[in-house]
Amino acid sequence: MYIDRSKFSLDQPVSSLDPNRGTYEEAAEWQRHGPVVPVTLPDDVRAWAAVSAEAARSVLNAHPDLSSDPQHWGAYNRGEIPAGWPLLHLIVGESLLNADGAAHRRLRGLLSHAFAPRRIDALAPRIQEITRELLDGLESVEPEEVIDLKETFAYPLPLMIICELYGLIDSDQQRQLRGHFRTLLSVDVSSAERQAATTGEREVLARLVADRSAAPLGDLTSALLEALDEDGGKLTQKELIDTLEFILSAGHETTVNALTNTVLALLSHPDQLTAVLGGELSWSGAVEAGLYWKAPVRTVFMRYALRDTVLHGVTVRRGEPIAVSLAAANREQYATVPAPFDMHDSRPYQRQLAFGAGPHYCLGAPLARLESSIGLSQLFARFPAMRLAVPESELKPVISTAINGLAALPVVLRPASASDSGDRAAQRE
Ligand code: HEM
Structure with missing residues (x-):
């Protein structure tokens, strides 16, 4: 069917970004319309969506006509976006994600030092x-007991690692931070509770900054307190706390879903799990394959047109926003369901988009890869007979336009009769 894409406009969206719809059903539908599609977001907010790998790269790779700064979003400036719009907190706000050009380079430069590969590699023993x-x-779990692996393992692990990265060593402060953070991630809290949690989280971070400036520990907070930009300037106190707050949210939920998605991939592909446990395939390969199979960041919100610009055959008007569907773009050639999880062919992973692309490429990617690889290898070494507690078709997705993952991952860590998966353990010996 011929589609005249030059007629596409945000006045007539051809599809929607619906948190209740499966990521790949959506991808398959969008890709039939072409690489850049006009869609509705929740509450009939309009945006373009880049859905092919090529379109995603051209939007993310410092396109000269596009900005990351929401101050260029026409509908937002005209007051057309309701104050309580569910995606607003993700999109507006001061962070390096929303900065362009020199302002972005300054913040990223200061942080890059703290995220240097040497510093991240040195974290491996603590991770x-x-x-x-x-x-x-988890050792006390009884045979056949069902536990939610997301809640008991994938959720706390990245949070504990971020506390370590930050030099947050005080256990009371760690507990407080975890409590506030959990409230902020919950969907069923009042705005007063959310506000109190935001204030509480910032207070813990402010205390951390005070503690580390009095007694530096070689951690990320101490490094950021010391880091100088090209002009010899430092981060202000507010910038420092904003940055710590942003990294906490950028680095946590993403990694939680990367871990759960990859555990699911391995449990539902037992031959490949056996090959990893037997050393024929690597844990780092499993991490890459998992990220490619189900990109944890479903959609990147957003970039804004600085002037009218033609992108892959459609005209994006000045001030219009463009979201990037990483889940669709990452697996473009497999838009049909089910898509393969195949660790034997690593070629597609080498150009994968799970961590984005261009100037905002994920700064935490080496850390996310390291902690996922250590987390998965230790988990399966400890519980090699683990199995899903329900059929895969009964697992529920997270209801989100931004995240691609599971609401829960019920597993049996210790099957009473470990016959199938026990075979796998036996093969290792
Ligand atoms: C598997 C886990 C992760 C995934 C899939 C992921 C994905 C992404 C993506 C797609 C972006 C680009 C967003 C855009 O272009 O608008 C991004 C940016 C970023 N991520 Fe991650 N991330 C992960 C883990 C982490 C971790 C562990 C940290 C730090 C502790 C982190 C810190 C950041 C930062 C600071 C940025 C902003 C970079 C910039 O704007 O220059 N991420 N991440």
Whole structure:
């Protein structure tokens, strides 16, 4: 069917970004319309969606006609976006994600130093210890007991690692931060509770900054307190707390879903799990394959047109926003369901988009890869006979336009009769 894409406009969206719809059903539908599609977001907010790998790259790779700064979003400036719009907190706000050009380079430069590969690699022994402690806590699980692996393992692990990265060593402060953070991630809290949690989280971070400036520990907070930009300037106190707050949200939920998605991929592809446990395939390969199979960031929100611009055959008007569907773009060639999880062919992963592309490419990617690889290898080494507690078709997705993952991952860590998966353990010995 011929589609005249030059007639596409935000006045006539051809599809929607619906949190209740499966990511790949959506991808398959969008890709039939072409690489850039006019869609409605919740509450009939309009945006373009880049859905092919090529379109995603051209939007993310510092396109000269596009900005990351929501102050260029026409509908927002005209007051057309309701104050309580559910995606607003993700989109507006001061962070390096919303900065362009020199302002972005300054913030990213200051942070890059703290995220240097050497510093991240040095965290490996502590990540191993933290993972071990968390798994020790799961040792008391009875045979055939069903637990939610997302809640008990995938959720706490990245949060504990971020506390370690930040030099947040005080256990009371850690507990407070976890409490506030959990409230902020909950959907069923009042706006007063949300506000109180935001204030509480910022207070913990302010205390952390005060503690680390009095006694630096070689952690990320101490490094950021010391880091100088090209002009010899430092981050202000507000910038520092904003940045710590942003990294906490950028680095947590993403990694939680990367872990759960990859555990699911391995449990539902037992031959490949056996090959990883037997050392024929690697844990780092499993991490890449999992990220490619189900990109944890479903959609990147957003970029804004600085002037009318033609993108892959459609005209995006000045001030119009463009979201990037990483889940669709990452697996463009497999828009049909089910898509393969195949660790034997690593070629597609090498150009994968799970961490974005261009100037805002995920700064935490080496850390996310390291902690996922350590987390998965220790989890399966400890519980090699683990199995899903329900058929895969009964697992529920997270209801979100931004995240691609599971609401829960019910598993049996210790099957009473470990016959199928026990075979796998036996093969290792
Ligand atoms: C598997 C886990 C993760 C995934 C899938 C992921 C994905 C992404 C994506 C897609 C972006 C680009 C967004 C855009 O272009 O608008 C991004 C940016 C970012 N991520 Fe991650 N992320 C992960 C883990 C982490 C971790 C662990 C940290 C730090 C602790 C982190 C810190 C950041 C930061 C600071 C940025 C902003 C970079 C910039 O604007 O220059 N991420 N991430």
